[in-house]
Amino acid sequence: MLLSLAIRDFVIVDTLELDFTAGFTVLTGETGAGKSIIIDALSLLLGGRGDGSLVRAGCERAELSARFDLARLPVLADWLAEQALADEGGELLVRRMLDASGRSRCFLNGRAATLAQLKTAGEWLVDIHGQHAHQSLVKPDTQRELLDAYAQSGELVASVAERHRIWQDARQARLDAEQHAAAYALERERLTWQINEVNELNPQPGEWDTLGQQHQRLANAAELQDEARHALNALSDDEGNLISAVAQLQGRLTRFAGVDTRLAPVAALLDSVDAELREALYALRDYVEDIEQNPEELAQVEKRIDALHACARKFRLRPEDLPQRLADWRQQLAELDNVADLDGLLANEAEALSALREAAEVLSARRRRAASELAERISAEMHTLAMAGSRFDIVLTPLATPSAHGAESVEYQVAANAGSPLRPLAKVASGGELSRISLALQVVTSAVAAVPTLIFDEVDVGIGGRVAEVVGKLLQRLGEQYQVLCITHLPQVxxxxxxxxxxSKSGEGEAGAVISRIRPLSSKERVEEIARMLGGEQITATTRRHAREMLAG
Structure with a gap:
């Protein structure tokens, strides 16, 4: 529920702070006084498009904020928590600033938010019915969307749309395969040839580097063996070899460490050197015994290197890239087999269409039940709006193939008089009748809405007398369940x-600028305002008496 609204430097409002209550609130005033300012402010505040023209003339920016109670909106509270925008107080503070250049900033509970987040929150908070809503009522999309909203079938509609997209993708894949069958066959032939050529070699990841190392070792085996033996001699076989020399030094320093302990660490280091040299000696002996000259193995390695190099040159690749390129070709061939498999693609398309039909039928069943109930309720409301004998119906016409919106088209039909045949709404209803049908539809659909705040902007245009009284009662009845705000020019409402x-508006702003004001009326002031609405500028005792009677009724 809307708790408060604050507006600053917006259109013709300098500063305005309003506190709202539950029930049915009406806004009245003379033409041009700015009665729609609250709706305009809330529309902008909850994600509507805005530009610099909305900033009051001569000001840098407009600032708007509203506070909402979330007691009846646990789903919104959960969404805010998911978005890290929740507040522990169980309320939501929405704020938006719009500067004269058209740039705006949005906040939810004091945290920066995107315009999309603002719109999402707004869909849960407020439902605005504009005075020209009836003009879109003749559009097929509007008719379908209103029926789905009444049927509360949003998830089903989304499911049908998603399955329709999947089916369309499957159908397009099949059509592409049929259209490009020849090109796919040529590409498959090319890939198969390339794979067979390289498969004969079966190159392995890392093999090229390993072959290079093997070739280096085999080609230099004799020199490597000679160098290893020379190192062995230097370590242990030659006279005055390193191991003997280090051992003698370590022994002498160990003896003199008893005279000067500072030599002990040096002796210990030489002891470590001796151990390391002996480890090197053992490793060299193993190496000399293991390495051998093997002309046959060298020839095999060189043959393998030549083969890989020749294959790589054929495909203008580096030899080390052959394994990865072979894997890529295999993957491309597998993907091509999938996109060129007409039997498989036809099966996928049929399966997707079957899933679409299944989802569409569930939606159709929901629509049929809702259409029957909605048509009956709208007909009943139309009778109360001086359309006795009229009849409203919602016709669902099956489609040969489900669309993204379902398996049927939706059309509103009406018989304006008893005995008249049903005809499409746009071809039957006059402007006044269409306005009343729209109001009946809004009242009925709003009664099942989850949105706690409903705003009606002069939806009673074009009606009067007894019908106006009925409209007032309808809105009053809605106010028993929802917070209802209505801008009206009818005293009966x-x-x-x-x-x-x-x-009201006045020229009390700076330099005589027009300023809009909104204030609650006392019981006495309501009599005067209703009397003004009844009789215009000349208010008589009779009009005041009539006003009091209307308020008492």
Whole structure:
């Protein structure tokens, strides 16, 4: 529920702070006083498009904020928590600033938010019915969307749309395969030839580097063996070899360490050197015994290197890249087999279409039940709106193949008079009738809405007399379940409000600029305002008496 709204330097409002209550609140005032300013502010605040023209003339920026109670909106509270935008107080503070250049900043509970997040929150918080809503009622998309909203089938609609996308993708893949079959065959032939050529060699990852190391070792085996033996001689076989020399030095220093302990660490280091040299000696002996000259193995390695090099040159590759390129070709061939497999693609397409039909049928069943109920309820409301004998129906016409919106088209039909045949809404209803049908639809669909705050912007245009009284009662009845705000020019509607606010404008701003004001009316002031709405500028005792009677009724 909307708890408060603060506006600063917005259009013709300098500063405005309003506290809202539950029930039915009406806003009245003379034409041009700015009665729609609250709706315009809330629309912008909850993600609507805005530009610099909305900033009050001469000001740098407009600032708007609203506070909402989330007691009836646990889903929104959970979403805010997921977005790290929740507040422990169980409320939501929405704030938006718009500067004269058109740039804006958005905040939810004091944290920076995106415009998309603002819009998402707004869909849960407020439902605005504009005075021109009936103009879109004749559009097929609007009719379908209203039925789905009443049926609460949003998830089913999304499921059908997603399955339709999957089916379309499968169908396109099949069409592409049929169209490019010849090109796919040529590409498959090329890939198969390349794979067979390289498969004969079966190159392995890292093999080229390993072959290079083997070739170096085999080609230099004699020199390596000679160098190893020379090192062995230097370590232990030659006269005055390193191991003997180090051992003698270590022994002498160990004896003299008894005279000067500072030599002990040096002796210990030489002891470590002796141990390391002996380890090197053992390793060299093993190496000399292991290495051998093997002309046959060298020839095999050179043959393998030549083969890999020749194959790589054929495909303009480096030899070390052959294993990865072979893997890539195999993957490309597998993918090509998939996209060129007409039997498999046809099976995928049929499966996707079957899944689409299944989801669409579930949606159709929901729509059929909702269409029957909605049509009956709208017909009943139309009778109360001076359309006795009229009849409203929702016709669902099956489609040969489900679309992204379902398995049927949706059309609203009406018989304006008893005995008249049903015809499409756009071809039957006059402007006044269409406005009343729209109001009946809004009242019925709003009654099942989860949104706690409903705003009606002069939806009673074009009606009067007894019908206006009925409209007032309808909105008053809605106010028993929801927070309802209504901008109206009809005294019959205004008199039904639990609370009435008056919107006025004056030239009290800087340099005589026009300023819009909104204030709640006392019981006495309501009589005067209703009387003004009844009788215009000349208010008589009769109009005041009539106003009091309307308020009392």
């Amino acid at each position: 205004a008199a039904r409000g639990d609370v009435q606010w008056q919107v």
